[in-house]
Amino acid sequence: CLAPPDRPPSPVNVTVTQLKANSATVSWDVPEGDVVIGYAILQQRQDGQMQRFIREVNTTNRACVLWDLAEDADYIIQVQSIGLYGESQASKRVHFRTLKETDRLPSNSSNQGDITMEGLDKDRQLQTGEIIIIVAVLLMWAVCLWAAVIALFCRQYDIIKDNDSNNNKEKTKPSSEHSTPERPSGGLLRSKKKSPSVNIIEV
Numbered sequence: 001c002l003a004p005p006d007r008p009p010s011p012v013n014v015t016v017t018q019l020k021a022n023s024a025t026v027s028w029d030v031p032e033g034d035v036v037i038g039y040a041i042l043q044q045r046q047d048g049q050m051q052r053f054i055r056e057v058n059t060t061n062r063a064c065v066l067w068d069l070a071e072d073a074d075y076i077i078q079v080q081s082i083g084l085y086g087e088s089q090a091s092k093r094v095h096f097r098t099l100k101e102t103d104r105l106p107s108n109s110s111n112q113g114d115i116t117m118e119g120l121d122k123d124r125q126l127q128t129g130e131i132i133i134i135v136a137v138l139l140m141w142a143v144c145l146w147a148a149v150i151a152l153f154c155r156q157y158d159i160i161k162d163n164d165s166n167n168n169k170e171k172t173k174p175s176s177e178h179s180t181p182e183r184p185s186g187g188l189l190r191s192k193k194k195s196p197s198v199n200i201i202e203v
Contacts, residue, residue: 008034008083016096021071024096027063028079038082039064042090046074057082072100 011028018025030036038057041064044050054064069075074097078090 006083006085008036008081008088010088011039011079011081011091014077014079014091014094016077016094018065019096019099021099021101022067022069024066024069024075024098025063026066026077026079026094028091029062030081034081035084036060036081037084040080040082040087041066042078042080044076045070046076046095055082069098071098073098 009031011030013027013029015027016024017027026041028039038055038059039061040056041054043052043054043066050070054066056064066075066077074095077094077096078092080090081088
């Protein structure tokens, strides 16, 4: 039957994805041109043991995650659009079956699943802390390595400087040795200076 004119039409293309042992995702489409402010989902186990009604307004979401599902169980869902003046007719019934527990991380209840998530968060924090420690150690090694390189460079520079000073000293020694034979020339110059005094004596 057709929906009243003041109510939105029923959702279309209702599909179930991301099936797990204890959860699944329901998505749907809304015909264009209709004002939809929320949705309502009727979730029911096929054996009739559990029924849940999910309602959310002031949202434009076109998907919802179903939690706390029983593993390896059959479910039926129907989706309704919520408009400004009421709810639409329910969509077509969609059937799906959850996976077995062995197909996902081991957890027997939603609480354990929460604990598992908290454990994963703690593991992520630990991994982040370990990364920070590793980076700090690497930085310390880099600083020590640079210090060693600089010290080695300074030591080599001092050795080169000492060698240069020794070479300069060795170079100055031959010049002094060469200067010794020049002393006679200096002596000759002095003798030449003395020769005029000799000449003066002769005069």
